[in-house]
Amino acid sequence: MAVRYRKGSGNNVSWSFFCLQKKGFFFTVDALLAASILLGGLIILSSNYISTQPTIHLNYLSQDIINCLDTLKINELNNSYVDGLIANGNITDTNNSILQQVGEFWAAEKFEIARMFMGNITEDILPDRYGFGMWISEDLIYQRDNPPPSSRSSARKLISGIEKKKPVKGFISKARANNFIKVGTEVISFSPEGAGWEGDFSNPGEVVIQKYFELPANINVTNSTFYVSLHMEDDGPDWQVININNGLCTINRDQIDFFGGEEGTFDIINIAGCIHNGTNKVTLRLRNPGYNGHIHPGMLIKVDYNINESTQTYNNTFSKRYYFDNLTSNEGSTHQSGAWASLPFYIPEDAVNISVSMRIAGKNIRNYTGSGTFSSWSGWKYMRDYDYILFVNGGSPFASSANPAANPVYSYNSSQISSKLVDGTNVVSVYFNNYGDSSWGGGHPQIYSDPINYPNNSSYVEVNYSLPQAVAPYGSIKITHFKEFGGSANWLKETSFKFPQQAIEMGDVFTHIVQQYSYIVDVRADTYTPPSHLVFTSPSSRAVPTTVFIPGSVLDLSSTANNYVRVSDRNYNEILPETSVEYSFYVPSFVGYRNVFATQNEAETDALSRLNQTVGVFVSAENLVVESSEMRDVPTMWGPAVMEVRVWH
Amino acid sequence: MNKKAQIWYTDFMLGILVFVVVIFVYYEYAYSIDQNPADITSDIMMDAKSISSSLITQGSPADWNQSTVKIIGLTDGEQRIVQEKLDMFANMTYAQTRTKLRTPYEFYIQFEELNGSIIQINGKDGIGLAANDTDNAVSISRIVVYDSKLTNMVVQVWQ
Numbered sequence: 001m002a003v004r005y006r007k008g009s010g011n012n013v014s015w016s017f018f019c020l021q022k023k024g025f026f027f028t029v030d031a032l033l034a035a036s037i038l039l040g041g042l043i044i045l046s047s048n049y050i051s052t053q054p055t056i057h058l059n060y061l062s063q064d065i066i067n068c069l070d071t072l073k074i075n076e077l078n079n080s081y082v083d084g085l086i087a088n089g090n091i092t093d094t095n096n097s098i099l100q101q102v103g104e105f106w107a108a109e110k111f112e113i114a115r116m117f118m119g120n121i122t123e124d125i126l127p128d129r130y131g132f133g134m135w136i137s138e139d140l141i142y143q144r145d146n147p148p149p150s151s152r153s154s155a156r157k158l159i160s161g162i163e164k165k166k167p168v169k170g171f172i173s174k175a176r177a178n179n180f181i182k183v184g185t186e187v188i189s190f191s192p193e194g195a196g197w198e199g200d201f202s203n204p205g206e207v208v209i210q211k212y213f214e215l216p217a218n219i220n221v222t223n224s225t226f227y228v229s230l231h232m233e234d235d236g237p238d239w240q241v242i243n244i245n246n247g248l249c250t251i252n253r254d255q256i257d258f259f260g261g262e263e264g265t266f267d268i269i270n271i272a273g274c275i276h277n278g279t280n281k282v283t284l285r286l287r288n289p290g291y292n293g294h295i296h297p298g299m300l301i302k303v304d305y306n307i308n309e310s311t312q313t314y315n316n317t318f319s320k321r322y323y324f325d326n327l328t329s330n331e332g333s334t335h336q337s338g339a340w341a342s343l344p345f346y347i348p349e350d351a352v353n354i355s356v357s358m359r360i361a362g363k364n365i366r367n368y369t370g371s372g373t374f375s376s377w378s379g380w381k382y383m384r385d386y387d388y389i390l391f392v393n394g395g396s397p398f399a400s401s402a403n404p405a406a407n408p409v410y411s412y413n414s415s416q417i418s419s420k421l422v423d424g425t426n427v428v429s430v431y432f433n434n435y436g437d438s439s440w441g442g443g444h445p446q447i448y449s450d451p452i453n454y455p456n457n458s459s460y461v462e463v464n465y466s467l468p469q470a471v472a473p474y475g476s477i478k479i480t481h482f483k484e485f486g487g488s489a490n491w492l493k494e495t496s497f498k499f500p501q502q503a504i505e506m507g508d509v510f511t512h513i514v515q516q517y518s519y520i521v522d523v524r525a526d527t528y529t530p531p532s533h534l535v536f537t538s539p540s541s542r543a544v545p546t547t548v549f550i551p552g553s554v555l556d557l558s559s560t561a562n563n564y565v566r567v568s569d570r571n572y573n574e575i576l577p578e579t580s581v582e583y584s585f586y587v588p589s590f591v592g593y594r595n596v597f598a599t600q601n602e603a604e605t606d607a608l609s610r611l612n613q614t615v616g617v618f619v620s621a622e623n624l625v626v627e628s629s630e631m632r633d634v635p636t637m638w639g640p641a642v643m644e645v646r647v648w649h
Numbered sequence: 650m651n652k653k654a655q656i657w658y659t660d661f662m663l664g665i666l667v668f669v670v671v672i673f674v675y676y677e678y679a680y681s682i683d684q685n686p687a688d689i690t691s692d693i694m695m696d697a698k699s700i701s702s703s704l705i706t707q708g709s710p711a712d713w714n715q716s717t718v719k720i721i722g723l724t725d726g727e728q729r730i731v732q733e734k735l736d737m738f739a740n741m742t743y744a745q746t747r748t749k750l751r752t753p754y755e756f757y758i759q760f761e762e763l764n765g766s767i768i769q770i771n772g773k774d775g776i777g778l779a780a781n782d783t784d785n786a787v788s789i790s791r792i793v794v795y796d797s798k799l800t801n802m803v804v805q806v807w808q
């Protein structure tokens with residue numbers, strides 16, 4: 001502020017600025033300095049206090065926004081635009097999170113709706129000074145343009161189950177066959193047994209063998225074939241050798257092909273219509289005046305059938321009674337008779353709690369007291385000491401009797417037999433009044449068995465065991481295939497087979513040995529050729545069962561693996577080409593969920609197609625059940641898509 | 650003469666005043682050198698970030714209550730405020746909460762709707778102690794879902 005002083009008066013008034021001006025100048029400067037100092041002090045004081053407006057950190061912001069959008073559900077929003085989208089069907093699942101919903105819009109290529117949707121929801125989420133945008137897999141969904149970015153942050157989330165141009169929901173189906181028509185084959189094997197001893201054409205010795213077997217009541221037998229492998233008279237008067245079901249079908253000697261006129265015969269005879277479901281009875285009458293009539297390995301009946309079967313549960317306990325055939329050796333004019341039979345039974349290698357008992361019932365057994373001898377398992381022996389001989393898997397008798405009763409019954413419990421058992425094929429051989437080529441019976445010695453009417457009085461081997469687990473999972477279907485060795489007859493024959501790729505479990509595997517004559521047969525099997533695992537060898541001469549069990553442990557279920565089976569006879573007797581392998585396996589009767597389809601119809605068609613590929617080659621599926629599910633939010637269905645929120649200012 | 654004496658007296662008084670102010674300013678300035686505002690801001694900011702990040706979590710244990718709480722967290726772990734946890738937090742004493750939040754500073758938590766309206770918690774505008782205008786204060790805003798709405802959770806830490 002400038003101050004003026006006036007000197008004098010009137011026109012003489014002169015203005016002197018010097019002295020007064022100087023004093024005034026100093027005063028004004030002082031005041032300004034003081035004011036400056038005060039102002040500076042105030043500024044300094046005020047600078048010691050910090051009071052900031054709420055700070056928004058970009059990193060927090062982008063992460064918070066994407067998390068919130070992933071948490072907040074459509075049904076929580078109070079937004080008229082969203083309500084409209086629900087009303088017009090653009091939003092179908094109000095339980096979706098906002099992020100999921102945007103993802104669905106994106107997948108359906110509803111970009112404009114997605115943009116409007118995000119704009120509405122995030123309108124007030126940030127002050128105007130912040131920019132905000134959302135991208136899905138680099139596709140811009142929404143962007144608030146202001147301001148131009150100088151600093152930015154982004155947060156990302158992976159959202160699975162969506163993919164551009166893919167449906168966000170889908171259908172999966174599984175299918176099962178509750179019933180199926182299965183084509184199967186049942187093998188009824190006759191193991192070597194006899195004998196009809198000597199005699200002459202007018203009064204021959206004759207063995208009468210009666211075999212009973214049951215076929216399930218619900219099967220429909222389509223064909224039956226008799227593989228006839230016998231040793232019997234090929235000359236002289238004809239007679240009825242085979243009688244099926246009390247005369248329903250009969251086969252005479254002259255109807256059976258003898259290879260080159262020898263006594264050992266093998267023939268395959270169609271017996272369609274002779275075998276039916278329920279109880280069947282086959283009677284054989286074998287004669288051989290020059291020697292003895294008996295059954296050779298390879299004697300069996302194949303019954304083809306179809307069955308309408310339901311899915312079933314398989315258990316892990318096994319109990320079966322193997323009955324001997326009812327066998328009577330009738331003397332002829334030479335008064336010779338003697339009954340013998342072999343019976344195989346099977347114990348898997350992984351069986352536990354094994355219990356095997358046995359009952360042998362003889363009738364009309366002669367207590368021979370003469371001085372005759374026979375060529376035994378170890379030199380010559382007196383017949384009188386061996387009216388009864390029992391072998392259990394061995395070359396020497398398990399039991400014998402020199403003084404049998406006329407109608408003896410021999411029972412053996414598990415503890416008596418257990419030490420003789422082997423894994424795989426076990427063979428029991430019983431002899432009354434005969435052994436090898438010698439007989440010393442009289443009248444009608446009999447190995448008694450009537451499993452239909454008197455099962456408990458019959459001759460049998462009862463086998464019980466349990467397995468670590470069920471033989472197959474629930475709902476699987478047991479399929480049995482046969483493969484003949486083929487080729488030409490030879491003392492050593494080998495074949496191979498593969499399980500199909502649909503097989504999920506291995507069933508029983510057998511080889512059915514067919515020979516005209518036999519001595520001691522070895523069976524080897526494994527996955528190499530030649531197979532080295534010896535799975536069976538005849539415990540004694542002629543103890544060659546028609547059916548030999550092959551343990552699954554030496555085989556491979558893989559569809560790429562070859563399983564080899566080799567059969568050989570130590571005496572170079574021929575193994576016939578009709579020798580076969582019977583192998584069972586299990587296939588599932590259902591297929592589970594697999595691919596996701598846009599429509600239920602596509603999913604069901606796929607399931608049925610897969611079911612057909614799985615079981616169609618084995619069975620004709622009936623009563624198909626297809627179950628479909630609608631899939632949403634399945635992480636593995638599509639995607640993932642990358643959702644990104646960017647924030648900038 | 651009287652006039653001159655008066656002028657001198659006024660100058661003298663003004664001079665004394667200026668001198669006192671300068672001395673006062675000097676000491677204030679010297680004190681402020683020991684407590685750098687930038688350092689204070691940094692510490693408070695770190696605590697504000699830490700507290701806001703803690704409150705965004707489920708806390709520890711996840712189903713904490715006033716007797717078991719080790720770390721206070723107010724959400725379900727997915728950014729959604731759990732009312733029960735918020736109530737428990739609001740009902741704890743200020744000393745307890747400050748201990749659990751592990752801060753030497755004061756704090757104040759508010760929830761604001763996106764339009765800026767304050768959301769009342771147990772009848773109050775916020776939880777904790779509100780800062781005066783002259784206090785050193787840092788506020789951090791986090792977005793959460795509260796009561797099915799996008800909401801700003803403002804964490805103010807002050808000295």
